[in-house]
Amino acid sequence: xxxFLIINSNSDISVNKxxxxxxxxxxxxxxxxTLIELYGKYRNRVGTLELRNMKKLWELVAIEIxxxxxxxxxxxxxxxxxxxxxxxxxxxxxxNNSTGRGRKCYEYAEAMENxxxxxxxxxxxxxxxxxxxxxxxxxxxxxxxxxxxxxxxETMSSNDKExxxxxxxxxxxxxxxxx
Numbered sequence: 001x002x003x004f005l006i007i008n009s010n011s012d013i014s015v016n017k018x019x020x021x022x023x024x025x026x027x028x029x030x031x032x033x034t035l036i037e038l039y040g041k042y043r044n045r046v047g048t049l050e051l052r053n054m055k056k057l058w059e060l061v062a063i064e065i066x067x068x069x070x071x072x073x074x075x076x077x078x079x080x081x082x083x084x085x086x087x088x089x090x091x092x093x094x095x096n097n098s099t100g101r102g103r104k105c106y107e108y109a110e111a112m113e114n115x116x117x118x119x120x121x122x123x124x125x126x127x128x129x130x131x132x133x134x135x136x137x138x139x140x141x142x143x144x145x146x147x148x149x150x151x152x153x154e155t156m157s158s159n160d161k162e163x164x165x166x167x168x169x170x171x172x173x174x175x176x177x178x179x
Contacts, residue, residue, distance in 0.1 A: 025071045027081055029107070034065055035081055036108055040115040054079075085112070 058075035
């Protein structure tokens with residue numbers, strides 16, 4: 001058992017006893033895959049009586065991982081690891097959707113794809129200009145081979161363009177007045 005002396009601002013000295021806790025192990029491939037699978041399994045249950053909020057989800061995930069791998073991860077460790085993996089997956093998707101870049105690999109891409117599917121925070125609509133809005137659609141050929149995504153473009157009507165011009169003028173006038 002370790003003891004730490006704490007000196008308060010009013011010169012009181014107290015002893016804070018902290019038990020030696022088993023340090024959590026580094027994340028392995030197996031623990032990360034299990035984390036992703038458990039998140040996918042329980043995410044749809046958040047907001048029900050079973051799992052009222054995300055904090056409960058991470059506590060449940062930590063308990064199951066600790067049981068399965070005999071580790072000591074906290075709910076905060078699991079949440080942080082998930083956020084890192086989510087960020088890395090978004091970078092992977094953005095990189096591979098950009099032209100002129102080399103393809104990158106992400107070892108958990110298939111598992112993350114099963115969770116995210118085609119969510120808009122991962123696969124956003126593309127805005128080419130103020131007058132056109134484009135979306136990416138995937139089409140499959142008859143043989144089941146995947147084609148390159150095609151871009152569908154919707155142009156704004158003349159009435160929408162006029163309204164947009166008026167809105168921009170009002171914003172410019174508002175910003176001039178504030179200056």
